[in-house]
Amino acid sequence: MGAVSLGLLWAVMTIGVFITYRVLNIADLTVEGSIAMGAAIAAKCIISGINPYLATCLALLGGMAAGLATGLLHTQLKIPALLSGILTMIALWSVNLRIMGTSNISLLRMGTVYQPLENLGLNKTYAIIVLGLLFVFALITILYWFFGTEIGSAIRATGNNPHMVRAQGINTNTTIILGLIISNGLVAMSGALIAQSQSYSDVQMGTGAIIIGLASVIIGEVLFGSRNFYTRMVSLMLGAVTYRIIIALVLKMGMPANDLKLFTALTVAFALSLPVFKSYLNPLRSLFKEVE
Amino acid sequence: MLLVNGIYKVFNAGTVNEKTALQDVSVELKEGDFVTLIGGNGAGKSTLLNCVAGVYGVDRGSILIDNNDVTRLPEHKRAAVLGRVFQDPMMGTAANMGIEENLALAYRRGQRRGLKWGISRKERELFRQQLKRLELGLEDRMTVKVGLLSGGQRQALTLLMATLKKPKVLLLDEHTAALDPKTANRVLEITEQLVKENNLTTLMVTHNMRDAIRHGNRLIMMHEGRIILDINGQEKKKLTVEDLLERFGRVSGEEFANDRALLS
Ligand SMILES: Nc1ncnc2c1ncn2[C@@H]1O[C@H](COP(=O)(O)OP(=O)(O)O)[C@@H](O)[C@H]1O
Ligand SMILES: [Mg+2]
Numbered sequence: 001m002g003a004v005s006l007g008l009l010w011a012v013m014t015i016g017v018f019i020t021y022r023v024l025n026i027a028d029l030t031v032e033g034s035i036a037m038g039a040a041i042a043a044k045c046i047i048s049g050i051n052p053y054l055a056t057c058l059a060l061l062g063g064m065a066a067g068l069a070t071g072l073l074h075t076q077l078k079i080p081a082l083l084s085g086i087l088t089m090i091a092l093w094s095v096n097l098r099i100m101g102t103s104n105i106s107l108l109r110m111g112t113v114y115q116p117l118e119n120l121g122l123n124k125t126y127a128i129i130v131l132g133l134l135f136v137f138a139l140i141t142i143l144y145w146f147f148g149t150e151i152g153s154a155i156r157a158t159g160n161n162p163h164m165v166r167a168q169g170i171n172t173n174t175t176i177i178l179g180l181i182i183s184n185g186l187v188a189m190s191g192a193l194i195a196q197s198q199s200y201s202d203v204q205m206g207t208g209a210i211i212i213g214l215a216s217v218i219i220g221e222v223l224f225g226s227r228n229f230y231t232r233m234v235s236l237m238l239g240a241v242t243y244r245i246i247i248a249l250v251l252k253m254g255m256p257a258n259d260l261k262l263f264t265a266l267t268v269a270f271a272l273s274l275p276v277f278k279s280y281l282n283p284l285r286s287l288f289k290e291v292e
Numbered sequence: 293m294l295l296v297n298g299i300y301k302v303f304n305a306g307t308v309n310e311k312t313a314l315q316d317v318s319v320e321l322k323e324g325d326f327v328t329l330i331g332g333n334g335a336g337k338s339t340l341l342n343c344v345a346g347v348y349g350v351d352r353g354s355i356l357i358d359n360n361d362v363t364r365l366p367e368h369k370r371a372a373v374l375g376r377v378f379q380d381p382m383m384g385t386a387a388n389m390g391i392e393e394n395l396a397l398a399y400r401r402g403q404r405r406g407l408k409w410g411i412s413r414k415e416r417e418l419f420r421q422q423l424k425r426l427e428l429g430l431e432d433r434m435t436v437k438v439g440l441l442s443g444g445q446r447q448a449l450t451l452l453m454a455t456l457k458k459p460k461v462l463l464l465d466e467h468t469a470a471l472d473p474k475t476a477n478r479v480l481e482i483t484e485q486l487v488k489e490n491n492l493t494t495l496m497v498t499h500n501m502r503d504a505i506r507h508g509n510r511l512i513m514m515h516e517g518r519i520i521l522d523i524n525g526q527e528k529k530k531l532t533v534e535d536l537l538e539r540f541g542r543v544s545g546e547e548f549a550n551d552r553a554l555l556s
Pocket of ligand 1: 311312335336337338
């Protein structure tokens, strides 16, 4: 159950990664910094006595600002997208330390967004699952609507074919920046929700986040893939949960926790290289057919 | 409608790869002109169209569309008054989006886009009517992803997208070059039909001399970044491929260097 609850919170992050990686066709590393930023902002706000819901919204805004920074570096200063993301990610390390004033903050015995549900008698894990499900489905619905609007369609088309989008009178700089803002806002929000679920925020928590996000996207697409935009996002959520269950299982089977990142990286490398393997296999297959 | 005024375009200026693609090119298209543009490989035809569309800025000279100076406007702003179809069938459409979604994007060319739903029921009906007239059966496959269409179908769709919102100038850059001869002819028929119906001011690059002669009311030939021939009216109607080759040789002092043009 712990894996499911954690998976639901990471699903928010996964949807953010999906927006840049699949919709905009950009590998955006800003997320490593923005997820920690969301956690940092939420934690700092909550220990300063700010309402946890408001704190989570402020985390969203912080992440959006990070996305804007990457977007400006990429579109205005013409720095390649990958490098722009890395620059923001590095800068956010210092920013996050400044926000928190220290490298980690404990949220034990502090109010969180899960508190009201816990007060109703749910234990924390179930409170996270209920709130997580509500939140993720609300989010998916809003995003489904947004990406169906005129602006949303323009963003989707940008990742597909920027030439065509410009020929239709759309400024692709604007659509790219918008996509990055939305993506990183969601990632930071996910960070805020995760920090509140585990009762601490740590400046390190973003390390490797992009790989976890990609792994979840790929698992979701491979196992639950579908064509419609709504069900596609639902499959992302399932992918994020499945990833957490897989991790919980391999840990149970005795894999040392320190090897987790290596394991995840190898899995993602394998999944990303599937097209290459397929193209190796295809000539073989046609060869067999000829022999037959 | 389109006035190109002494433009120059140099690529990689100041390096060993410096290449003057356009040299003092001037041309005026009156409203309703259908101009075919022909020339050897690397003559500067695509560069001229890209300069008009704002893909590249020019180094000297000016470009006016309907008496508005657009020389300094970015590509996406000029797009409001331009329709474009490219040589590569992949270039003009978004492959992962449906036919109707592509049309809806094109239908809003030059308009502010907001948070209204991307396509309305009324538009869907309009798109269906327009697709029907292409006679490719696309009207029954409006939600199919464009990536699944053939090159010819994609070019026909791109043409429709370019003309759905009447452009002031239609720019076609060898838009049939990647198609087999039969499909190319069908796409040219559709081009002719759309241009006539909407009385579009059109600049069409082609690699095929016969097509260049058969279509349009005026023919321009480019060579090494300059316009070297400009034939219109009765003279164009009587033109033959042999005439054209002979006149090209006389003006340029060279053989016409475009394999595809000679073979076709
Ligand atoms: N983006 C570019 N960068 C450098 N050189 C270019 C570029 N685009 C075109 N050129 C050069 O400009 C010349 C004209 O090219 P182009 O306009 O594509 O010719 P065509 O008449 O075949 O369409 C060619 O020599 C080409 O190599
Ligand atoms: Mg060309």
